[in-house]
Amino acid sequence: MDIDIFSVKPVILWTDIMIWLLVISASAFLLMLRQNPEARAQWRQVFSSRLGMVTFVIILSYIALALVDSLHFRKALPPVEGQNSSTVYYSNTVHSVLDLALGEMGELKERSYSAPLSLKSFTKENMIDASGEPYRDYPDLQHAGSHLNDPADYNTDLLLQSATGMGKGLIVGLILCTLLKMSTRRSTFPWGAAMATILVIAMVLGWLIHMGNLYHVLGTDRAGNDALYASIKGIRTGVLIGTLATLIMMPIAITLGIFAGYFRGWVDDVVQYLYTTLSSIPGILLIAAAILQFQVFIDLNPGYFEVGLEKADARFLGLCFILGITSWAGLCRLLRAETLKISQLPYVQAAHAFGVSHIRVISRHILPNVMHIILITFVLDFSGLILAEAVLSYIGVGVDSTMPSWGNMINLARSELSQDPVVWWNLIGAFFFMFTLVLSANLFSDLVNDAFNPKNRQERAV
């Protein structure tokens, strides 16, 4: 995919803005945390275990892919005859920077199903041989293995290209490791584990990208789209839904929870009334209703959206919102209880005796002391929301069907699993990518929980 950097038009999606803002604020937050020695000691505990390092590197690489996939642009179309040369028309398909890295992987379309790394189609078709006789056989794929002169070279080529792909990945990985090594010469963290993970990820990615441009590593779906490409593009959806929905939920839960616990009285009554009402409505029902209404709004107002992806993005943002709004009750309840307890502690009473203002008491005495709950909930909810997206897409109220997501892939795989012979690769592709992310997020959140939960800390002290 060759493009001229000056002939593109950037497309700024709402979710892109939010995720980049999030990255900036998260880095600022981390810089701030560095100044608190206690928090630093706790994070040190998380990262001093090999498991913590490995899972963190995996999560980080997912996030990096999602971020690279969040820089969108439209390419300029080549001028057609009779066109005014001063105006430029842009393609209707939106690309991201990740697409550049993936090369032609997303553009190699077949006619229908094909198995992973196969040269032939999965279904037989009627064809006519050289002598004009019709016969029925598996046709060759248009793109996969098109670089081969002779299909007999298939096996040797597979090995050779695998080695090349992994070699490329290894070189990139080694460069990254050298940089890491140079910047962390004097520290006691298990950097070895981190480097090993980086090397493994770099090799796997190198292999996937290199092979993905020559073959269909994970096969193709019914419409002939590359399953590997769809899985990789699904990373952005998964990571974004995990972070954005939690991010929308957090401010609601934190403000309401702390206010209810701190001021008590009628504030508490109102907040409790809100969350008991909300949690007595079935979540799925609320989400389905909200999403369908939102879809109606999008369909009635096509003027707001320039390209199809913007529509899908608006629906995605709506989904994040409604997921956030339906899931704050749990954290709110936890924070309310904890605040009730903390605001009766002598140090808060002492602050009152010093005439410290309410806002200052909340921000300096209460918020820092419930931070561990917020953090633990954030990491735990992250993986839960990724899974929720898959479930919602499966029942048809998730992200837009044009948007690449693991939920959509699983939804399509529903019918594929019931046919014979089974088409398994679409499901496996989505499953593998989702499983790795959710597993590392869960393992990481366990470690965070161990380090930050005061109860665990007490037990360790005994």
Next chain:
Amino acid sequence: MNRNSSKKQTQKSAQAPVLSVRNLTVCVNNHQQTHILKKVSFDLKHGEVFALVGESGSGKSVTSLAMMRLLSDALHILDGEVIFENNDLFCATEQEMTAVRGNRVAMIFQEALTSLNPVQKIGTQIDETLRLHSDLNNKDRIKRIIELLEEVGLPNPETRIDWYPHQLSGGQQQRVMIAMALACEPDVLIADEPTTALDVTIQKQVLDLIRGLAQSRQLAVLLITHDMGVVRQTAQRVGVMYQGEIIEENSCEEFFRNPQKKYSRRLIASLPDHNHFQNSSDGTALEPLLSVENLKVHFPQRKGILQRIHDWTRAVDGISLSIGRGETLALVGESGCGKTTTGRAILNLDRLTSGRITFAGETINTLSHRAMQPLRRRIQVIFQDPYSSMNPRMTVLRIIEEGMISLKLGLTPEQREERVIALLKRVHLEPEHRHRYPHEFSGGQRQRISIARALAVNPELIVCDEPTSALDVSTRAEVLKLLQELQQDLGVSYLFITHDLSIIPQLAHRVAVMKDGKIVETGATKKVLKEPHHSYTQELLNAVPHARI
């Protein structure tokens, strides 16, 4: 009761120890060098109370847990033996141990409420042990439970058998715990700080009960305590524990008459002197800094769906008191009498039901949050629990300077830091401590930081809400001394809220005795303590354990 007669027969062997601990050594796992206990040896004999005394962290509780093999996983028994009826308990199987624990050797703990199951009737809970360890039928078991409750002095045991733990007072709960421990007729009773959470009057009753039971049942009692007064009152023999070692062991009388070790002498000397009183005027000559008139604080009790107020809890019910400049008024009473609520009302943290609080000529209970601000720097507070009175996420510097910032003393950050350093020196801490976090300090040090925090804004009155009750005896004496020093140097007044009569003589100029939200007696310390008029004051004074003869 035929059990008693059989006990009598074994009395001739009473001088032989029931249980002896020999060279018990316990270390922390993975640190074989860190010994928590070092060669601890002692004997428990029939009908004798053996007291193990020491400050917190000296290894008293570890000793009792190690004897019963109930240590947490982090600790490890390195060496030693516990001989009970000619068997070494450390060689017994876990199954044999279960037969010993609870059955032959019973334990009671400090917190009676948390040791009892809140959702079971007390009768059922005692019944449980009886059913496990005896073959009595239902009727006999109930009879036995009533007998036991009677023995531990619980009134109306026939009806109380169906009560739940929360319906009983703290002392009654501890009695139920003792009844449970006695249910299986044990030979040894281990009591781990059984009265620390109780008020003085109830403490006396419980200790008398334990002492009486040791006599009547020929029990061997191991009493673990940090309170020398309790030891003096209850024990026949004493072992002083210091850093995991028993440094001195003697009969109680001999020990108090002639302590051998320097540390033991310090422990006894740290007990407040009851005959040395603060010189005080009669209290009226001083110009009052704070005066409280007919203060009432009532909390509503709500009931029903509509939360209608159907009654009031009269926490403070019409008290009047006054404190002069540079004077200390001790407000004494048992838990729940409204002392702390009075303190909170003076700090304007609780809303008054009626009454008037005047500070330096200004009525403060009607002031708004904002108008109160200038007065906040003149009235400060020190809390009971040194572990929760400071935000664990702030450095000492931030904690101490918080008041200076919020009360707008108008100092630059450098001046504030200088002041913090001066204050830390004033309370005998190092200036370098300002960059540390509260959890790095011991209880006594934390209480000093609390004092420094209160002093930071130059207050004229400090409300001290039980500032020493969570501290060990020796640290308690140091903190009290510091408070007195500060009073002499800075002329601050104290409202000293406490349940502990023993510390009052050397500290307070005047005393007000409080009961059920009312002040029953007030006057100069010497007068109130030497010639108490009200029967409640007399009862309180009698209950205070005295270490001196």
